[in-house]
Amino acid sequence: MRPTRLLGFVLVAVLLGVWEAAARTGLLDARFVPAPSSIAVAWVGFAASGQLVSDLLATLGSWAQGYAIAAMLGVALGVLMGLMPAVRAMLGTTVELLRPMPSVAIIPIAIVLFGLGDPMKRFVVAYAALWPVLVNTLYGVLAVDPLLHDTARTFRLGPLRSTLRVVLPAASPYIATGLRISTSIALILVITAELVASRNGLGYFVRASEQASRVPEVYAGVLTIAVLGYLLNALFVAVEARVLAWHRGLMRTEAA
């Protein structure tokens, strides 16, 4: 590890140390900014009571279900719109109008339709995560080299096989980008839904702790959400690297 790289971690440690000292000496008002050590204690309590696990599972469950729905719908619609000009022409305007809408605007509608439970969260996540997947898939399919389509036709691949074996692999780098963007959007939306209107999940824990003035718990909850975001992102990067390893290799040989 290069020395400056190490220094980065030292910087984080120093910042934490200064924070701890400032909170203990009263330089920071511990009622609002508790010391890192008291946040750690609160986190251990959060974990030991079993609430961490149940809230984490609630958040992850809604995140994963909504994300899965968005991924399947987004890829399917994107491929349909990419391969069939008529479908693209019909749905294009609607997609272009809905896509730039700030996705949190769907939350009130979701509450009206589904109430405050998990189905509401799932719907909100699925709606918001849909657009990046859909649009990137569409562009990926449109960018497929016509030569590939011709080759598939030469080999007499039917529409289903040529879609599965030629179009989807060729578009997969785009699809992966859409999926990656949606990973973080889905997390923002599930946390928002929990902050605004929910009775479980990490977002709810943070909001309820804040309203009850359990301040170290607020920080412990936010820390947990930050770690969750970090891990989900790292997981996606690792999976993407594996799945698209062939593509990177190909780009390298072509560049060489």
Added chain:
Amino acid sequence: MADVLPRPDLPPPALPPSAGRGEPDAATVGTPPSFAGKGAGGLGPSLWRPALGVLTLLAILALWEALSRARVLNPQFFPPVTDILGTFVALWRNNVFPGHLVTTLWRMAVGYAIAAVLGIGLGLVMGRWRAVYELFEPLVEFLRPMPPVALIPVLILLVGIGDEMKIVVVAFGSLFPILLNTVEGVRGVHPTLLDVARTFRYGEAALLRRVIFPAALPQIMAGLRISLAIALIVALVSEMIGATAGLGYFVLQAQRGLRIRDMYAAIVLLALLGFTLNWLFLLVEARVLAWHRASTGQQ
């Protein structure tokens, strides 16, 4: 079989320079404004395809209207489209919407401006000097994937539910895409440009301002565009959670008070707002980057 098929000729580096860092990037988020008219073959060159799209949209809305009037859809949850439009016009005329809109836009603009200044400034420094980048890397890498809305409860504790809270959250959420895109842009500056600048004995300040910044601008704009969408979302969420004005506040209060028409009208306004902001950004970007397109021979 695999040996017989020719090597697939893949799209240009669809794995963007920022691939692997989890940041949306120029190639995909900065998509061209329209794809409805794109397509192979067909009848006339342009007009009928967008027309078909508008017709489809109108058909969906007409179906909604009919089903709602016929009470197949519960009008309490899905009021007729014409009623929603009527409510929209009324709320606009009696100054309810313009007031909330200005409040939201103001908070969003201030936070976004702070993020732009900080993100571009820090990004230029971090992109230019590797040591600075590595110093801040662990901090940035940990904070970046965090959903910014999670900070709202903490900020309510710290600064209350005033404008400061919203501005700080918007700035935090918008910062990272701008920062990381700027870093990527600066690193991607062609070494020849730097050598030429050195030949002309540019000082470090002139180098940053007159060579590196313009060369990195396309990527910086991509970051700014991503952050614009994030800024709007985060501003709305902060208003949903702790506010007494703004569109996020209005839309959630309408839902809680079961003023469903008001709620739908506000959502229509938000859709228009998102669309307009995106469109304006594309206009600005086209102007700002016109020289770049010309110099690289792109349309």
